[in-house]
Amino acid sequence: MRLSPPSPPAASAWLVPVVLAVLAACHQAAAPTLSTASRWVVDASGSRVKLACVNWPSHLEPMLAEGLGQRPVGAIAADVAAMGFNCVRLTWPTFLVTNASYGNLTVAQSFQRLNLTESLAGVRANNPGVADLKLIDALKAVVNSLGEHGVMVILDNHLSKPGWCCSNTDGNGFFGDAFFDPDVWVDGLTRMATTFAAAPNVVGMSLRNELRGPRQNANDWYKYMQRGAEAVHAANPRVLVILSGLSFDNDLAFLSSRPVNLSFAGKAAFEVHWYSFSNSQEWSSGNANQACARVSAGVTRRALYLLDRGWPVILSEFGVDNRGANANDNRYYGCAAAVVADLDLDWALWALQGSYYLREGVRDHDEAYGVLDGSWSKPRNATALRRVQALQRPLRGPGLAEAPPYTALFHPVTGMCAVVRRRSPAAQTLELGPCDETEAWEYSAQDQSLALRDSSQLCLRAEGAGRPASLGASCGDAMARWRLVSDSKLHVAVNATAAASSSASAAGGGALCLDVGADGRSVVTNPCRCLSADNSCDPESQWFKLVNSTRSVAANPNLLAQLPLKLKNWKIRSF
Numbered sequence: 001m002r003l004s005p006p007s008p009p010a011a012s013a014w015l016v017p018v019v020l021a022v023l024a025a026c027h028q029a030a031a032p033t034l035s036t037a038s039r040w041v042v043d044a045s046g047s048r049v050k051l052a053c054v055n056w057p058s059h060l061e062p063m064l065a066e067g068l069g070q071r072p073v074g075a076i077a078a079d080v081a082a083m084g085f086n087c088v089r090l091t092w093p094t095f096l097v098t099n100a101s102y103g104n105l106t107v108a109q110s111f112q113r114l115n116l117t118e119s120l121a122g123v124r125a126n127n128p129g130v131a132d133l134k135l136i137d138a139l140k141a142v143v144n145s146l147g148e149h150g151v152m153v154i155l156d157n158h159l160s161k162p163g164w165c166c167s168n169t170d171g172n173g174f175f176g177d178a179f180f181d182p183d184v185w186v187d188g189l190t191r192m193a194t195t196f197a198a199a200p201n202v203v204g205m206s207l208r209n210e211l212r213g214p215r216q217n218a219n220d221w222y223k224y225m226q227r228g229a230e231a232v233h234a235a236n237p238r239v240l241v242i243l244s245g246l247s248f249d250n251d252l253a254f255l256s257s258r259p260v261n262l263s264f265a266g267k268a269a270f271e272v273h274w275y276s277f278s279n280s281q282e283w284s285s286g287n288a289n290q291a292c293a294r295v296s297a298g299v300t301r302r303a304l305y306l307l308d309r310g311w312p313v314i315l316s317e318f319g320v321d322n323r324g325a326n327a328n329d330n331r332y333y334g335c336a337a338a339v340v341a342d343l344d345l346d347w348a349l350w351a352l353q354g355s356y357y358l359r360e361g362v363r364d365h366d367e368a369y370g371v372l373d374g375s376w377s378k379p380r381n382a383t384a385l386r387r388v389q390a391l392q393r394p395l396r397g398p399g400l401a402e403a404p405p406y407t408a409l410f411h412p413v414t415g416m417c418a419v420v421r422r423r424s425p426a427a428q429t430l431e432l433g434p435c436d437e438t439e440a441w442e443y444s445a446q447d448q449s450l451a452l453r454d455s456s457q458l459c460l461r462a463e464g465a466g467r468p469a470s471l472g473a474s475c476g477d478a479m480a481r482w483r484l485v486s487d488s489k490l491h492v493a494v495n496a497t498a499a500a501s502s503s504a505s506a507a508g509g510g511a512l513c514l515d516v517g518a519d520g521r522s523v524v525t526n527p528c529r530c531l532s533a534d535n536s537c538d539p540e541s542q543w544f545k546l547v548n549s550t551r552s553v554a555a556n557p558n559l560l561a562q563l564p565l566k567l568k569n570w571k572i573r574s575f
Contacts (some may be wrong), residue, residue, distance in 0.1 A: 034203045034240050035266040038310040040397045041240070041346055047399025051152070051314060052392035053087035053348035054080060054371060057356075058142070059158035059165065062110050062119070063096055063135045065142045066353040069122025070376040073130070077145040080352065083371065083385060084392045088146055089206065089316060089348040091158035094188035095179075096135060097195070102162065107131050107138050111357070119357045119364075136195065147201035154242065154348070155192060156206040156316075160185065164360050166210045166248065173213030175224045182224045186231045193235035204240035205232050206271060206316065210248045218254040221246060226261060233264050242269050242314060245303065249273040249317070252303045259309075269312035272303035275319070275350075276332035283328040287532055288539050292335035293487035299339070307343060315340060319350035321368045322381040331538065337391060337412035338490055338545040344395045349388055354380060387415030390435050395549040402552040406440035406453045409492075410547045411516065413540040418514075418523050420471065430460070430469045430523040432516065440553045443546055448481035450492075462494045462512045462525040469514060469523050485511055486531045490543035493528050513542045 033044050043049050058065040067076055080088060095102045105113075108131045111120035124131045130138050143153050159165050159172035160179040171178035175185075189207065196202040207228045211221065229241045243260065245252035252270055262268055276283050279298075282291040306313050318336055320329035340347060354372040359365035366374055371388075373380040390410075394400055409418035411432055418441075419433035441460075442453040451459040452471070459475035460482065474480065478495055485493040497510030513528035530539035 033200075033238055036240070036269060036312050037266070037398055039307040039312050041269065041312050042398055045399070048394050048397030050344070050392070050394035050397070051087045051154075051346035051348070052085055053089050053152075053154065053316075053346075054083075054085045055089045055091065055156075055317065055348050055351040056080075056142075057091045057158070057351065057353060058139060059091040059093045059162060060356060060359060061114055061162045062107075062116060062357045063093065063102065063105075063162050064107055064110065064123070064130075064138055064357070065090070066356055067372075067376045068127045068130060068138075069119040069357060070126065070355070072126050073142055073145045074148070076352075076376065077142075077149040077151060079372070080146065081149040081151050083379075084389045085151065085349075086392070087152040087154060087203075087348070088352070089154045089156050090139075090142065090146075091156045091209070092139065092192065093162040094157060094160040094185055095162060096139075096188075097191040098184050098188045103134070103136060105135055107133055107135060110135060114358055116357055116363065140195075140199075143196065143199050143202060147199065150201075152201050152203045153199070154204040154206055154240075154316075155196065155202060156209055157185075157189060157192070158209040160188075166212060168213045174211055174215040175220050176215050177213060182227070185224075186228055189228050190231045190235045193232045193239065197236040197238070202239060204242055204269075205236075206242040206244065207232065208244055210273065211244060211246050212248050216246050218246070218258075221254070222258070222260070229260075229262055229268065230264075233262075233267060237264070237267070239267070240269055241267055242271050242316070244271050244316075248278075250278060250299075250302060252306060252313075253301065255306065269314055269346075270303070270306055271314045271316035272299065273317040274299055274315060274336055275317070276326070276328040279332075280328055283331045285535055287535055288331045288335075288530055288537075289486040289488040289490070290532060291331065292338075292490070295332075296335055296339050296488075304339075304343065304345075312346060315345050315347040317348060317350045319369045320384070322370065322384045323368055324381060324384070330540065333387075334413040334490075334540045334543050335488065337387070337415070338410070338488075338543065340391050341395070341410050341412065341547045342545055344397065347391065387413070390415030390417075393436060393551070395547065395551055401550045403440065403550055404453070405548055405550050406553070407443045407450075408435060408438040408547045408549055409441060409450075409514075410435065410545045412490075412543055412545055414516070418544070428471055430471070431521050432523065436551075437554045438549075441546075443482070448483055449475055450480075450482045451475060462496060464496070465512060465526055467524060468517070469525055484546075485513070485528060486539070488543070490545055491528055491531065491539070492544045492546070494525070496525075514544050516541045 034041055041049050175182045225243050232241050279295045320333050350369055352371050353367050354370045354374045354376045356365040379385045416432035417435040417438040419437050420439055421429050421431050440453040443450050457473050458471045459480050461470050461472045462479045463470050482492050485491045491513045493511040493513040496512045511528040512525040515524050515526040517524040530537040
């Protein structure tokens with residue numbers, strides 16, 4: 001399944017589907033003093049706060065948050081909140097606060113030295129009070145505006161010398177590189193932590209983005225990252241301190257044998273990045289299911305294993321080309337979203353910006369990964385935005401035991417879940433719908449049953465190739481025994497060999513998998529495809545993840561009460 005091409009909705013119409021996401025985010029933003037409890041980020045009461053962030057760069061040569069030449073800062077901040085993001089990972093360069101030749105500049109002077117005449121005119125028109133501010137004061141204005149809209153901020157030290165990030169040879173990669181003096185870096189962290197100590201919506205500081213390059217090594221990582229963490233905590237003990245790994249923040253495996261040693265507790269977390277281009281060969285030449293299994297296992301081995309050791313791990317950069325035509329991204333996203341939902345990760349999407357003032361020498365450089373389009377006035381791709389919004393709501397954690405544990409059938413490529421639509425007592429269909437309307441399913445791997453938790457007499461059944469999946473009281477035969485049949489564990493299938501046609505047998509060995517119907521909404525079963533070997537086919541429409549949750553579910557009529565009397569009393573056979 002592919003992202004649909006960007007469409008031009010009316011200026012305000014695109015906000016309508018996200019009202020519920022906004023309401024879900026608001027209560028979290030109201031309690032911005034955060035700490036950690038095992039793998040969870042929690043508020044002062046000990047309740048889970050899920051960080052559902054978007055990256056907003058302010059680290060490139062102009063050193064001003066992108067987009068202020070297109071829209072008022074308050075309008076952009078309002079859009080961030082309206083899209084359901086409760087947090088911004090706001091980037092900054094060290095030299096902004098440690099090098100007077102940068103830090104003493106006003107916004108206007110910074111733009112003038114780069115000959116960004118048109119962008120500066122846009123800043124003056126859209127944000128007339130910003131152009132004559134010092135750069136650090138302009139950053140404060142952005143933070144304040146986000147706070148006014150209930151959005152938390154993580155300040156991310158992206159690099160030292162302002163510019164585009166990253167390469168192994170840009171002088172910003174590791175301690176001791178040309179622009180990365182450890183003493184200057186610690187001084188910069190201290191200054192920034194002190195500057196924003198009184199900003200209540202600044203809830204975290206990320207010590208450094210994507211450590212990398214030929215100098216990188218674990219011993220220096222411990223020496224300097226622990227020093228930086230202590231400096232931030234001393235200057236502002238209220239914020240979370242977030243530590244990144246090696247190899248472009250893909251590797252925290254070295255911590256498995258030597259834990260971090262800090263003088264403080266309950267305020268540290270780790271971060272990891274995951275893009276398709278980190279494993280481009282896997283996605284382009286491998287079978288998508290096998291690639292998903294290998295790549296996600298690698299991310300777990302290098303970073304996500306820390307969750308089981310009692311540390312929060314934030315997926316602080318992930319994302320795709322929102323134009324929808326990147327084949328690797330399309331395969332990667334369903335896999336990554338399944339992992340994010342399964343582990344209920346905190347995350348920060350790359351990225352908010354529709355364009356840059358200046359990137360790698362190009363003025364008004366477009367950002368294909370941007371949530372917003374080049375005008376900064378609407379989503380670049382509403383389909384892509386909706387499916388990310390499905391990951392914003394926390395599924396479980398401290399303070400979220402609203403219901404007994406249950407399973408949701410999550411379809412990662414669309415960001416929707418399997419829900420039962422009750423057309424009438426006798427007509428019920430399984431469709432994709434909002435995940436906050438999910439059914440509470442109960443899956444037994446031993447019995448291979450997938451039943452409604454609160455109506456255990458009703459289970460999910462396959463009715464044949466191309467036919468809608470159904471709810472029925474006959475739960476013991478082969479058409480109601482569901483297994484996870486691919487390496488990715490994202491194909492949910494029954495063994496229908498006896499009933500399958502010869503073509504179905506050839507396509508999937510008689511296995512029928514949950515799939516999305518031709519209408520893009522109904523849940524059907526079709527011969528399983530792309531299980532292994534085939535590198536050219538795309539299985540994403542058949543990817544469903546069994547996700548655990550303890551959140552409240554929508555109140556539904558008792559399905560058992562709607563059954564005919566003879567079915568209510570019917571004894572389920574065992575096979």
